[in-house]
Amino acid sequence: MTILASGRGPLSKQPNKSPSNHAAANPPDILKQIPLFNFLRGQDRLAMLRELTEARYGKGECIFREGEPTEYFHILKEGAVKCVKSSAGGKECTLKVLMPGDLFCCEAAVFDGACHPGTAQPMGDVSILRMSKKAYFEMLKRNPDAAIEVIKYLGNRLNEVQEKAKILALDRADQRLASLLVDLVERSGVKDPQGIRLTVRLTRQDMANMVGVTTETAIRIMARFNRERLVSGTASRLIIKNLSGLKQLASA
Amino acid sequence: MTILASGRGPLSKQPNKSPSNHAAANPPDILKQIPLFNFLRGQDRLAMLRELTEARYGKGECIFREGEPTEYFHILKEGAVKCVKSSAGGKECTLKVLMPGDLFCCEAAVFDGACHPGTAQPMGDVSILRMSKKAYFEMLKRNPDAAIEVIKYLGNRLNEVQEKAKILALDRADQRLASLLVDLVERSGVKDPQGIRLTVRLTRQDMANMVGVTTETAIRIMARFNRERLVSGTASRLIIKNLSGLKQLASA
DNA sequence: ACCAAAACATGATAAATGTCATAGTTTCAA
DNA sequence: TTGAAACTATGACATTTATCATGTTTTGGT
Numbered sequence: 005m006t007i008l009a010s011g012r013g014p015l016s017k018q019p020n021k022s023p024s025n026h027a028a029a030n031p032p033d034i035l036k037q038i039p040l041f042n043f044l045r046g047q048d049r050l051a052m053l054r055e056l057t058e059a060r061y062g063k064g065e066c067i068f069r070e071g072e073p074t075e076y077f078h079i080l081k082e083g084a085v086k087c088v089k090s091s092a093g094g095k096e097c098t099l100k101v102l103m104p105g106d107l108f109c110c111e112a113a114v115f116d117g118a119c120h121p122g123t124a125q126p127m128g129d130v131s132i133l134r135m136s137k138k139a140y141f142e143m144l145k146r147n148p149d150a151a152i153e154v155i156k157y158l159g160n161r162l163n164e165v166q167e168k169a170k171i172l173a174l175d176r177a178d179q180r181l182a183s184l185l186v187d188l189v190e191r192s193g194v195k196d197p198q199g200i201r202l203t204v205r206l207t208r209q210d211m212a213n214m215v216g217v218t219t220e221t222a223i224r225i226m227a228r229f230n231r232e233r234l235v236s237g238t239a240s241r242l243i244i245k246n247l248s249g250l251k252q253l254a255s256a
Numbered sequence: 257m258t259i260l261a262s263g264r265g266p267l268s269k270q271p272n273k274s275p276s277n278h279a280a281a282n283p284p285d286i287l288k289q290i291p292l293f294n295f296l297r298g299q300d301r302l303a304m305l306r307e308l309t310e311a312r313y314g315k316g317e318c319i320f321r322e323g324e325p326t327e328y329f330h331i332l333k334e335g336a337v338k339c340v341k342s343s344a345g346g347k348e349c350t351l352k353v354l355m356p357g358d359l360f361c362c363e364a365a366v367f368d369g370a371c372h373p374g375t376a377q378p379m380g381d382v383s384i385l386r387m388s389k390k391a392y393f394e395m396l397k398r399n400p401d402a403a404i405e406v407i408k409y410l411g412n413r414l415n416e417v418q419e420k421a422k423i424l425a426l427d428r429a430d431q432r433l434a435s436l437l438v439d440l441v442e443r444s445g446v447k448d449p450q451g452i453r454l455t456v457r458l459t460r461q462d463m464a465n466m467v468g469v470t471t472e473t474a475i476r477i478m479a480r481f482n483r484e485r486l487v488s489g490t491a492s493r494l495i496i497k498n499l500s501g502l503k504q505l506a507s508a
Numbered sequence: 509a510c511c512a513a514a515a516c517a518t519g520a521t522a523a524a525t526g527t528c529a530t531a532g533t534t535t536c537a538a
Numbered sequence: 539t540t541g542a543a544a545c546t547a548t549g550a551c552a553t554t555t556a557t558c559a560t561g562t563t564t565t566g567g568t
Contacts, residue, residue: 089422092507097425099418111411114404121415144404151403152366152396158410159363163373165417166351170341172424173349173468177555207515216425218556223516238516238564255344429525459545470526475546490546492535 032058032133034081037105040157043149052143055135067124067132074120077113077140080106083130084192084204088213089122098213099165101127101204103191110154113137114144127204172216175254178225180215182254185235189244198236199245207239284310284385286333289357292409295401304395307387319376319384326372329365329392332358335382336444336456340465341374350465351417353379353456355443362406365389366396379456424468427506430477432467434506437487441496450488451497459491 031053035041044052058081061067067078070089085102099122102108112118114137135143144151171183193200212222229235234246234253244250283305287293296304310333313319319330322341337354351374354360364370366389387395396403423435445452464474481487486498486505496502 089418091422091426093426095426097422099421111407111414114407114411121418141404144407145400148397148400148403151400151407152393155363155366155396155403155406155410158407158414159366162363162410162414162417165414165421166341166373169351169417169421169424170343170349172421174343174345174347208517209515219516220518220557221555224518224555227517240565460547461545471546472527472548473525476525476548479547490534 032081034079034104035133038079038107040107040150040153043153044143044147048143048147048150051139052135055139055143056133057135058131058133060129060131061126062129063126065126067126067130068120070120070123072120074109074112074115074118074137076134076136077110078108078124079133080104080108081131081133084127085130085132086125086127086210087122088125096213097216098210099168100161101188101191101214103204107154107157110140111158113140127210177215177217177221178228179254179256180217181211181222181225181229182234182250184211184215185244186247186250186254189247193244196243199243200247202242202244205240206242210239284333286331286356287385290331290359292359292402292405295405296395296399300395300399300402303391304387307391307395308385309387310383310385312381312383313378314381315378317378319378319382320372322372322375324372326361326364326367326370326389328386328388329362330360330376331385332356332360333383333385336379337382337384338377338379338462339374340377348465349468350462351420352413353440353443353466355456359406359409362392363410365392379462429467429469429473430480431506431508432469433463433474433477433481434486434502436463436467437496438499438502438506441499445496448495451495452499454494454496457492458494462491 031041031049041049041052056079059067067085068074080102082104085106085108086098087100087102087108088096088098090096102124108124109120112120144154171180175183188202188204188206189200192203194203195201208222208226209219211226212219215222217225226235229250232246232249234244234249236243236245283293283301293301293304308331311319319337320326332354334356337358337360338350339352339354339360340348340350342348354376360376361372364372396406423432427435440454440456440458441452444455446455447453460474460478461471463478464471467474469477478487481502484498484501486496486501488495488497
């Protein structure tokens with residue numbers, strides 16, 4: 005159920021280092037997909053549109069860094085964003101890939117003086133909508149239905165991470181990788197003559213960071229999956245050829 | 257910051273197999289500690305007291321099982337409860353130990369037809385307060401401040417699990433175990449002549465399930481910690497003798 | 509079209525952890 | 539108090555995964 009197939013035109017890599025902000029005039033399509041927005045009462049919906057600001061980032065930039073104070077509530081409009089945490093030893097772990105329609109900082113943004121628990125890195129050119137903590141907080145206070153939608157969203161996120169923690173705790177490296185691929189098919193898979201293609205560009209290193217193994221291990225396992233005709237291709241053109249085979253391995 | 261030192265009298269193990277329910281008459285002390293409750297308006301506070309039901313469970317019972325439909329919103333009043341997920345191969349993983357004052361199912365309970373993503377097992381005699389999904393939902397709708405408190409609670413839980421996932425993904429077994437012990441000190445540690453004692457009863461198997469290793473590995477690592485004077489004792493009397501040593505190991 | 513950087517690949521070896529077997533010790537309820 | 543069950547302990551060995559080293563292929567910007 006892909007909300008938006010991250011269809012970016014040839015945006016080229018302009019030096020838009022400092023995010024180019026401009027107020028969103030009319031409801032962008034993406035908002036119409038978001039319950040949180042749809043549950044707002046008429047006047048508050050208009051208020052939210054006034055408060056939302058659009059910003060664009062390119063690969064290599066950061067939307068925010070781990071430890072920085074939270075300033076905004078965010079909605080991902082276009083592209084993919086990875087949530088990364090790093091450990092003392094410099095190793096990194098990617099906890100989640102956000103797709104268009106995903107909310108972020110919906111929790112941290114309600115705390116005074118909260119800091120970002122992780123870094124948000126664009127995986128290509130992305131566009132986000134955001135509003136100040138204050139405006140977000142006011143909106144929730146005036147719209148219990150919206151607050152309940154946020155609770156639902158957070159609840160889903162919580163269940164996702166718990167499932168992920170379970171997999172990290174109990175499964176072997178190849179099973180974790182299989183689980184990841186199965187998961188990504190649902191989030192960013194599109195039909196392809198040879199199977200299902202993932203629209204997110206994922207290197208073996210990206211995958212390694214998502215399942216807690218070294219890059220070499222991810223490469224070796226992917227090579228095996230390739231031999232076993234479960235997948236084919238690399239980063240920019242990754243095809244899932246045997247989804248049920250992967251599912252079976254994931255839960256073996 | 258221990259909310260309540262799980263002080264249970266000699267409750268003995270009466271055959272209270274089917275939870276003995278009875279309406280909570282006056283605000284139990286534990287509720288006064290919970291922001292969610294304190295943010296309710298007067299009349300809604302009374303309504304919540306009317307809706308809340310107390311139930312007791314003993315070790316070996318289940319409060320609910322993975323996959324069962326959700327019926328209630330819960331507050332832990334007394335004792336400790338572990339949240340467990342199990343995998344296809346029969347292996348189990350303990351995601352979280354709930355302590356008095358913790359909420360559970362605050363997220364699932366807002367969905368129609370949701371199922372429990374894990375099993376809730378008492379770690380001894382416990383007492384919980386609960387209310388029907390419907391009453392909980394109504395309460396949130398009428399009290400935006402309460403809903404915001406739930407958002408904060410879920411946000412904290414989300415950050416916790418993400419931190420845990422990071423540790424599972426990046427750290428060695430001994431570091432994961434050290435992190436666990438450090439964490440538990442904050443949740444259930446009390447002063448002791450020899451250091452800090454954990455009030456929760458934790459076997460090596462419990463610990464193993466919490467950090468994703470086998471029981472043997474947990475035993476060996478704890479034996480090493482013992483030799484290194486970091487900890488002493490077992491399950492029912494576990495003492496942390498060198499907290500900063502454990503912290504150092506956890507983030508090495 | 510070309511060059512540099514990134515990504516992919518593979519082998520040899522070491523380290524970490526799991527598995528299986530066996531036995532001593534503690535806990536708890538009858 | 540005693541006996542069974544649960545817990546702790548330890549060794550030998552197998553398996554999984556990390557580490558290090560080296561080389562090839564692909565990608566992307568000029």
